[in-house]
Amino acid sequence: MAQNLSDATLSQLDCAVPAYDRQSLSGGMLHFGVGNFHRAHQAVYLDRLMNAGLGLDFAIIGAGVMPGDQRMRDTLAGQDNLxxxxxxxxxxxxxxxxxxxxDYIAPGNSAQVIAQLADPAIRIASLTITEGGYFIDANTGHFDPTHPAIAADGANPDAPKTVFGLLVAGLKARRAAGHQPFTVMCCDNIPHNGSVTREAVVETARxxxxELALxxxxxxxxxxGMVDRITPATSDRxxxxxxxxFGIADDAPVFCEDFMQWVLEDNFPAGRPPLEEAGVEFVADVTPWELMKIRILNGGHAVIAxxxxxxDVHFVHEAMQNDLVxxxxxxxETDEIIPAVPPVPGTDLNAYFAKVKERCAxxxxxxxxxxxxxxxSNRQPKFIIPTIADRLARDLPVEGLALESALWCRYCAGTTDSGAVIExxxxSWDRLTETAKAAKDDPSVWLGMADIYGATGRDPRFAEAFGNWLNALWRDGTAATLRRYLGG
Incomplete structure (x- = not known):
């Protein structure tokens, strides 16, 4: 019979468990977005560190923001946050x-989150809120302070509802009390994630x-920082x-690959745990690593997907077994993506891509x-379109990436080649589906989504290639179109 997961039952489990006394832990990080990736990545590095007797004053306090966070909060609370x-x-x-x-603060409890952020024991506020959580305007590439959720926090700064409003309120309380500000550490898969987060927090404060914004x-x-670990969603399976x-009754397990990477700029004035002892690589400038990962891995995911x-392929490893995919x-990757990635210190890009293929398989x-x-709609502007823009600026071909964009458009039309409905x-599914169906007759409609494609969608070289591939997908199907591309 499976053993329920709790502090009291740890000694009865037949697997590795915390070697540290959890009662001796004290909170040093407040984290927004306690999803699977955070729990399989940042939390695992901290667990490694604590098992070595280090960083015990940097335990995590979770903070829910979205209504959907309540379920995870309740589940984890029922098993002592294990x-x-x-x-x-x-x-x-x-x-x-x-x-x-x-601990895990329930969503909607803004006052408790702000009070926790105001506590000088919290030296790091971290976040994984997905690529789409940063209110980026694709036309400008910058934070959009006019978004209704942000405007609402601007009008009610003492009762914020967004992550950025909460961070502003917490920093305001720290400043008023004369305490050193906490470091804000973004762990999402977006280029220059710290800089993007700074702009969001500063502009929300403004x-x-x-004066607080300054x-x-x-x-x-x-x-x-650059973070990497493939972490699927958890299901009943x-x-x-x-x-x-394994004999564990756990309502919130996380399955992940055995590969894990975290490259981070060492800029923590309020202090940090010695994460280098757990395998984190600290560097002066993370840009080369994040471009490599975002373009080769995340861009590659889109090419596969x-x-x-x-x-109608269900699993990623099955896609890697499909000769065409x-x-x-x-x-x-070889013709268009890897050549658009600048050199990375101490890294062979082709070897990195070989590892990506192994991981996906x-x-x-x-x-x-x-x-x-x-x-x-949030991932393409970060993982694919910048590579297209870079290649166009260098007058290089974009046939493969144009086909990837056409495949995304065809997918958003809502049916597979066999006629199966795509849920x-x-x-933005409703909008994407409507636009994708219209693009069947006029491909320019799809590229006209300026919030996604920006100026890249107006480039005639890209538009021509995209239109040709989209027409081929509707006329001949995916397999035949891939064969045509692969045949040159």
């Missing part, structure tokens, strides 16, 4: 119970307190596997094509 991480290679599955989170801009640290294979989705990935992960297809898979 959960199982199952690291999977192609051959093995290794479970470990993770314990560095000591709406209600321009202080934040000059005195608060926002280190950039994963909960059953943890119960049946949409043809596989249109051909695998060859498409190889050609687009891992059958144990159970990562789904649908997850890779998720949220294209909504983007916050």
């Amino acid at each position: 959960y199982t991480v199952v690291e999977q290679s192609a051959e093995t599955s290794q479970p470990r119970v993770i314990g560095p989170m000591i 709406l209600s307190d321009p 202080w934040i801009k000059g005195d608060v640290a926002f280190p950039n 994963e909960r059953a596997m943890v119960r049946d294979e 949409y043809p596989a989705g249109l051909m 695998a060859a498409f990935l190889e050609k687009v 891992n059958p144990k992960i159970g990562d789904t094509v649908r997850r890779l297809c998720l949220d294209g 909504p898979n983007d916050p």
Whole structure:
């Protein structure tokens, strides 16, 4: 019979558990966005550190913001904020119970979040709020302070509802009390994530307190970082596997690959845990690493996702077993993506891509094509379109990336090549579906979404290639179109 997960039952589990006394932990980080990626990445590094007897005063206090966070908060509270991480290679599955989170503030409790941020014991406020959580205007590439949610926080700065409004309120309280500001550490997969977060926090503050905005801009640290670990969504399948294979009754397990990477700028004036002892690489400038990861890995995910989705492939490792998808990935990466990535110190880009292919082919992960297809309206402007823009600026061909864009458009029309319905898979799904259907007759309609494509969508070289590929997809189907591309 499976053992319920709690502090009291840790000694009864037949797997690795925290070697540290969780009662001795004290909060040093407040984290927004306690999702699977954070729990399999940042929290795992801290767990490693604490198992070595270090960083015990940097335990995590979670903070819910969205209504959907309530379920995770309640689930974790019911098991003492413990959960199982199952690291999977192609051959093995290794479970470990993770314990560095000591509390989780429920969504809607802004006053408690602000009070926690005001506590000088909190030296780092971190966040993983997804690529789409930063209110970026694709036309300008900058934060949009006119967004209704941000404007509402600007009008009611003492009762904020967004992450950025909460950070502003917490920093305001720190300043008023004469305490050193906490460092804001973004852990999302976006280029220059610290700089993007700084702009969001500063511009949110400017709406209600321009003087505070200047202080934040000059005195608060926002280190950039590159984070990487494939972490699929948790379903009943994963909960059953943890119960049946490892004897743990855990309602919130996380399955992930055995690869993990974190490259971080060392800019923490208020102090930080010695994460280098747990495998984090600290550098002066993270830009080369983040461009490599965002373009080769995240861009590669998009290249895999949409043809596989249109051909009814369910798992990512199955997509890598499909000769057409695998060859498409190889050609687009080799011909167009990797040449647009600047050199990375101490890194062979082709070896990095080989590792990406190995990771995607891992059958144990159970990562789904649908997850890779998720949220294209936010991911394409960060992972694909900048590479297209760079190549166009150098007058280089973009045939493969134009085909990837056409595949995304065709996917958003809402049916696979077999006629199966694609369920909504983007916050803007209704708009995307309507536009994709219109683009069947007029491809320029799709590229006219300026908030996604910006000026790139108006480039005639890209528009011509995109239109040709989209017409081919509707006329001939995905498999035939991929063969045409691969045949030159």
